[in-house]
Amino acid sequence: MNTTILETIAAATKARVEKAKQEKSLETIKSEAQRLDANTGFPFEQALRSEDIAFICECKKASPSKGLIAQDFPYLKIAGEYEEAGAAAISVLTEPQWFLGSNEILQEIASAVKIPCLRKDFTVDEYMIYEAKTLGASAVLLICALLKEDTMRDYIKICDRLGLSALVEAHDEREIQSAVRAGARIIGVNNRNLHDFTVDVHNSERLRKLVPETVLFVAESGIRSAADIRVLRNARVNGVLIGETLMRAPDKRAMLCELRGGNSQ
Numbered sequence: 390m391n392t393t394i395l396e397t398i399a400a401a402t403k404a405r406v407e408k409a410k411q412e413k414s415l416e417t418i419k420s421e422a423q424r425l426d427a428n429t430g431f432p433f434e435q436a437l438r439s440e441d442i443a444f445i446c447e448c449k450k451a452s453p454s455k456g457l458i459a460q461d462f463p464y465l466k467i468a469g470e471y472e473e474a475g476a477a478a479i480s481v482l483t484e485p486q487w488f489l490g491s492n493e494i495l496q497e498i499a500s501a502v503k504i505p506c507l508r509k510d511f512t513v514d515e516y517m518i519y520e521a522k523t524l525g526a527s528a529v530l531l532i533c534a535l536l537k538e539d540t541m542r543d544y545i546k547i548c549d550r551l552g553l554s555a556l557v558e559a560h561d562e563r564e565i566q567s568a569v570r571a572g573a574r575i576i577g578v579n580n581r582n583l584h585d586f587t588v589d590v591h592n593s594e595r596l597r598k599l600v601p602e603t604v605l606f607v608a609e610s611g612i613r614s615a616a617d618i619r620v621l622r623n624a625r626v627n628g629v630l631i632g633e634t635l636m637r638a639p640d641k642r643a644m645l646c647e648l649r650g651g652n653s654q
């Protein structure tokens with residue numbers, strides 16, 4: 390079988406984590422994270438509960454499917470615009486090779502905004518969860534395709550103890566069932582097919598039915614228009630995660646308003 394982009398990124402991420410451990414050990418990052426306040430009230434989850442449909446707006450300079458998206462990437466300005474325009478949370482890519490993200494970008498954004506930040510990365514080691522906490526994240530991404538069910542359960546428990554939320558990403562029925570069994574309280578369905586990079590928001594619509602009402606549901610990727618949002622709102626998704634559409638919009642506030650179905654003028 391061909392190696393998927395996800396497997397390639399995961400292998401590079403494992404190497405990145407091993408390098409990070411040489412600079413700061415697991416024990417050190419763990420104790421740094423554990424010294425931080427764990428009584429957070431899980432703001433990322435709260436943000437998803439508190440709105441009709443919550444917008445998680447992404448700061449992303451590049452991606453494997455699109456290459457460079459934003460030549461100019463004033464991420465603090467972008468995050469500020471998202472916050473002012475009523476974003477519920479901000480997703481920050483920290484993967485450096487394909488997404489041109491960094492830990493520093495997350496740390497700076499998290500300390501500049503009041504809304505919760507998701508560390509969007511390819512979590513392959515518990516080290517990355519403790520690291521996310523020290524960087525100021527309120528949530529981390531856990532991808533079913535990269536983690537065995539028992540590991541997923543353990544990682545969700547680590548998140549709970551640190552006061553972090555886990556957005557557990559699934560692509561199909563089997564992964565959704567595994568995420569539910571592992572104790573996920575937030576499941577995100579990624580609409581992007583990682584073999585051919587095509588996107589279909591109806592993937593979220595279809596899979597929403599399989600997720601219990603008690604579990605929060607986020608639709609991720611390929612959301613381009615108010616019509617897409619209408620489909621997802623009708624499917625009772627709690628939140629949408631939007632990257633490229635917002636990153637390419639010169640006026641983020643106007644684009645968010647348009648996506649919500651309003652008039653930006």
Ligand SMILES: O=C(O)c1ccccc1NCC(=O)[C@H](O)[C@H](O)COP(=O)(O)O
Nearest residue numbers: 452453454455609610611612631632633
């Ligand atoms: O975006 C990609 O090309 C990609 C490829 C392989 C793994 C993950 C990938 N993207 C990460 C994301 O999940 C998106 O950044 C996020 O859902 C927003 O998607 P979009 O609104 O389509 O930019």
